[in-house]
Ligand code: NDP
């Protein structure tokens with residue numbers, strides 16, 4: 001039998017716990033789709049004592065993320081802690097340096113250090129997969145990297161933050177306050193640990209910078225994105241827009257212009273009859289305008305443990321199949 005892919009996971013919160021469950025539940029399917037078993041063998045998080053609804057007894061508990069990343073007993077390091085800096089950065093660098101493949105859902109880190117990490121992956125022969133970092137379950141990274149590898153892209157835009165779209169939808173449909181809707185988004189596991197990243201537009205900017213770099217082959221540059229969030233929007237604003245036949249959506253837009261790549265994130269009034277106005281709740285939608293082909297729109301769940309785990313496990317499956325390394 002082909003040797004199993006041995007996986008180590010750092011971070012057992014909303015996403016990490018679902019990844020452990022999904023790999024367990026789908027073990028036979030993964031084994032047949034990848035041609036080899038996929039096994040979680042070691043994990044770590046801040047607190048070993050925390051109740052997580054997972055049976056972790058047969059798994060090794062690493063003393064910290066760096067120790068897990070350097071563990072010779074794992075082939076693939078999965079980073080699901082979050083944060084643009086430590087300990088995620090050093091752990092990923094250590095795993096790549098040791099020749100392991102890395103899977104992460106961390107858009108903050110990829111937007112800031114993606115280029116350096118991609119170079120390290122290339123140098124040491126591992127894969128760096130981050131499908132879940134943009135649009136959770138929507139395979140938009142794969143679409144840009146692989147499906148449209150031969151197509152020039154002129155524009156990428158869409159709804160890239162589940163928390164904001166969930167808040168705007170419930171405020172409009174139920175007349176609820178911004179604060180109430182945000183609380184529910186946090187309870188449902190959609191929001192970032194610091195939800196101002198969501199509502200102030202930075203999470204969308206990070207995702208847009210990643211998409212722009214994939215679409216246009218440019219350096220990821222979050223600093224180049226104009227950012228305005230939704231935190232000052234009140235139910236009355238949404239009602240006023242509705243009376244005029246519009247809905248408000250937080251859009252991220254990256255477009256090729258004669259002066260270079262323009263990137264912006266801001267609330268936008270879209271006609272109620274447009275397809276983007278129909279994207280409700282935690283759903284995300286990304287439209288890609290490619291040269292010589294009609295626009296392609298991908299729609300799907302943009303946040304939450306199960307949706308994100310789906311993309312993380314797909315990235316792990318690619319590692320098991322030897323794709324990307
Ligand atoms: P959570 O806050 O739910 O979980 C974070 C996990 O990381 C926890 O288990 C925590 O440990 C662990 N952790 C945090 N800091 C450390 C540290 N210093 N050392 C060891 N472990 C640490 O976050 P999510 O699961 O929601 O998000 C994880 C990543 O996935 C983030 O990068 C996020 O942006 C990304 N993401 C999230 C989505 C979502 O819908 N939630 C969607 C797409 C991407 P403990 O449990 O002990 O506190």
Ligand code: HSE
Nearest residue numbers: 161162163191192303
């Ligand atoms: N907080 C993010 C969102 C998670 O709401 O879209 C998914 O990246």
